[in-house]
Amino acid sequence: MKRSISARSVGAPPRRVGRIVFVAFTTFLLALAMVLVWTAAWAQQPTRPRAPAAPAPQTTPPPASPASSAPPAGAPAASPNAPAPSAPAPSAPAPSAPAPSAPAPEVAGPTIRIPQTEGEKAEGYTIVAIEVSGNRKTTKEEVQSYLREKIGQAFKMETLTGDVRALWDAGFFDDVEVDMTRGDRGVTLRFLVRERPNVKAIEFSGNEEIENDKLSEAIEVKPNTILSIPAINRSVQKIKDQYQEKGYFLAEVSYTIDSQRDNEVIVKFKIVEHQQVTVRRVSFIGNDHIPESELRETMMTGQGSLLSFGSGGPYRQDMFERDVLMMSSLYYDRGYMNVQIGTPRVMLTPDREGIEITLVIHEGPRFKIRQLKVFERDENGNEIEPLGGRRALRQMIRAHNGDWFNRSEVVKDLQAVRTLYKDAGYYSVEADPEPEIDSVRREVDIVIPIKRGPLTRIERIEIKGNTKTRDKVIRREMEIEEGALYSETKVETSRKRINALGYFERVDVTPEIGSAPDRVTLYFEIAERATGTFQVGAGFSSVENFIATAQIQQANLFGNGQSLALQAQVSSLRQIISVRFFEPYFLNSDWSMSTEVFQQLYVYSDFSRSSLGASVTYGYALVQPWLRLSLTGTVQQDKVSTSNTTTFFGSTSSVVNTFPRLPLANLFNDGRTISLRPALVYDTRDNRLFPTSGIYLNLSTEWATEGIGSEIEYLRHRFSGNFYYPLGGSTGQPGSGFVLKLRTELGYITSPSSAGVPIYQRFFLGGILDMRGYRLRTIGTRLPLNAALDPNSAPINNGANIGGNLQAYSNLELEFPIIDKVGIRGVVFYDMGNAWNTEDQFCRTTPSPQFSDVVSPCFDASSLIKLRTSTGFGVRWFSPLGPLRFEWGFPLQRLPYEENYVFEFTIGNFF
Helix, strand or coil, rough: CCCCCCCCCCCCHHHHHHHHHHHHHHHHHHHHHHHHHHHHHHHHCCCCCCCCCCCCCCCCCCCHHHHHCCCCCCCCCCCCCCCCCCCCCCCCCCCCCCCCCCCCCCCCCCCCCCCCCHHHCCCCCCEEEEECCCCCCCCCCCCCCCCCCCCCCCCCHHHHHHHHHHHCCCCCCCEEEEEEEEEECCEEEEEEEECCCCCEEEEEECCCCCCCHHHHCCCCCCCEECCCCCHHHHHHHHHHHHHHCCCCCCEEEEEEEEECCCCCCEEEEEECCCCCEECCCCCCHHCCCCCCHHHHHHHCCCCCCCCCCCCEECCCCCHHHHHHHHHHHHHHHHHCCCCCCCCCEEECCCCCEEEEEEEEEECCCEEEEEEEEEEEEEECCCCCCCCCCCHHHHHHHHCCCCCEHHHHHCCCCCHHHHHHHHHHCCCCCCCCCCCEEEEECCCCCCCEEEECCCCCEEEEEECCCCCCCCCCHHHHHCCCCCCCCCCCHHHHHHHHHHCCCEEEEEEEEEEEEECCCEEEEEEEEEECCEEEEEEEEEEEEEEEEEEEEEEEEEEEECCCCCCEEEEEEEEEEEEEEEEEEECCHHHCCCCEEEEEEEEEEEEEECCCCEEEEEEEEEEEEECCCCEEEEEEEEEEEEECCCCCECCCCCEEECCCCCHHHHCCCCCCEEEEEEEEEEEEEEEHHHHCCCCCCEEEEEEEEEEHHHHCCCCCCCCEEEEEEEEEEEECCCCCCCCCEEEEEEEEEHHHHHHHCCCCHHHHCCEEEECCCCCCCCCCCCCCEEEECEEECCCCCCCCCEEEEEECEEECCCEEEEEEEEEEHHHHEEEEEEEEEECCCCCCHHHHHHCCCCCCHCCCCCCCHHHCCCCCEEEEEEEEEECEEEEEEEEEEEEECCCCCCCCEEEEEEEEECC
């Protein structure tokens, strides 16, 4: 056996060759000695035992000749594996020959035995106790909750290793040690932990765009908790997410941990906000069949708001995911059923202040409908006559064979089919399409099997979230009841009626299967809003100087759905106090009742009017709750005067009045008024306090005559219509989406008296309540009279404003969100209207004013197109005190005595 040992030195310096040779020679001698020792040890190994031989004779035989040892000629050679020949007989003894030597056995290498650890020796022992030490704020139970090792189980080293790792990954400990004691009874484990410090405080620096409170709410690290490094790392990412939502795509967040006494630390987050990053451009690749303009219309990413000033707005991942779904839906609606939109490529612009997004679209083929089949199956799978008949059912599906596939239309039609069955009580109806795509012919078969399921009744109606409002106030708005058949339309109508009360932020309905498959439980979950309001307003006017209004109103009194309002308005020329109570369900019936007591004082530059009275109104729902008929009876005492009385308490102020010298026969036409006013109201608004969709129409006629005891006689007709149309975003919530609003009001009053309509009953327009951009009560008919009865006296500047007995005005405005989270909205508006005079006595006795025919006292058909117009903008804030209105109005084609613009503000909804 040969062993070769070589040694090699690589890269030795020349001056060290002698040392290397010496080391190599010494190594060779040691290797040679080891080989000799190994060879000697091998030689000492015992040889393999031989096969037994015949006993040898006592005499020494003569040496055999060499020929005698060879086998005879022609004999086969002995195989090395053949058995040894039998021994010769004693009469002819043969000399013994030495047996061939067998090969020596191979020598096995040395065996290394490693002693078992204590953990391996304890494998299988029962765990008799688990102890925890070193914990100060973390309880023993909290530590043991991370352990899979339990008392009474068999001990395993693998499980113990996992438990130590789980405690470390929890992030609450700097060190974890385990001591194990093995005894006759079993194994005792003791976990020795060293807790991480306690978080004393959280500090932020560098954050100017996001307040500390909002950042504190977003992060996971909280004061008075154990320091967790993983929680800090997650908090860093959440802070970045907050900034990315605001467009700060490059914001950097780092942290430091400052040690304090008593094993406490202060975690400090350092924020570098950088510049706000906006979406500069969104590009599309692969959109061969749908233009970029249509794709961009579905996207919110890259679309700036009115305050973005040309910027594309911030990039947000959640917003972009929504955009991808909307673009995919657009393609599905065009028949591209295999469309794929890839991951966006986002690149920073060179100035690092914007990003460019590129979207790769794989449109795929466009599919047509080859066959569309709608039918109903019974429980056994047999086709049966559907609800309403096959023809009526097929007509509900508007798609036809050969049309391009449109997923939205199919889904909408299927929803109508489901509603048909659910309105009949089949809540569990199934109508899911089964499309079969033929990619070769680019056609799709749509099979819609319907399975109606059992007739379902409403088992229970539960209301959640109404901490103040009583259940009966909510239930009486429902068109469903327990025990009745389920109806999806009635459930949705009930939800809308409850939401229209204006008491709640939201109303959600969740149906669930009840105690049996044919029973359903309805859960109405609501979120109440504050229904009590304290509204104040103020404004300035060249006529009234300072104006202040205040209103205390509870729209949901004691949770009973009743309304109580106390209103007061005070100015140098106007003082109003009124108390109003409204009961929508009088004596738990469909009748409504309201009553009002009021005292009013109006002091203008030309006359004053004081009124004291009360009214009672009864109404009945002709179509609950959309159409109501009401009758109002009013009794009031009016007094018109040109004296200087300006308050309820008789104090006076110096007011120069010109009306005492004017030939107005109806100026002092005052006294007792008793009137009846029937009204018809149609109301489909989604919310009575903050409407964003629906219609409100009010048509009324007020009649005051001597036949019912009235000293003042007149007949007044009024119509008002409010229209609300949402243009985007959710509805029913202040500060959500664009809303287009239109209000139109018409009024006409006549009197059988020769004196005409009393001056205080005539229409005066102008101000923030009807025609913005004009001062209060400055729009109407004007008479070019002199300041005195003397015809040579100076004329009244700009004429005497006597209002009109016919009025018409409209307000068109677009309301849009500015800062949704705090309820700040903007508005742009356009107002138009006028007040005309149709009574002959003013037209016959006075000429038309010379400065404009829009204020002429003479009326004809052409007067209806002589309108006053204005435009403007404003800001509205839905504050806790109520909706604040700040509006700037600019009159169009203004008259010489009118201002360029008028700014006013108040509290309360416009309409």
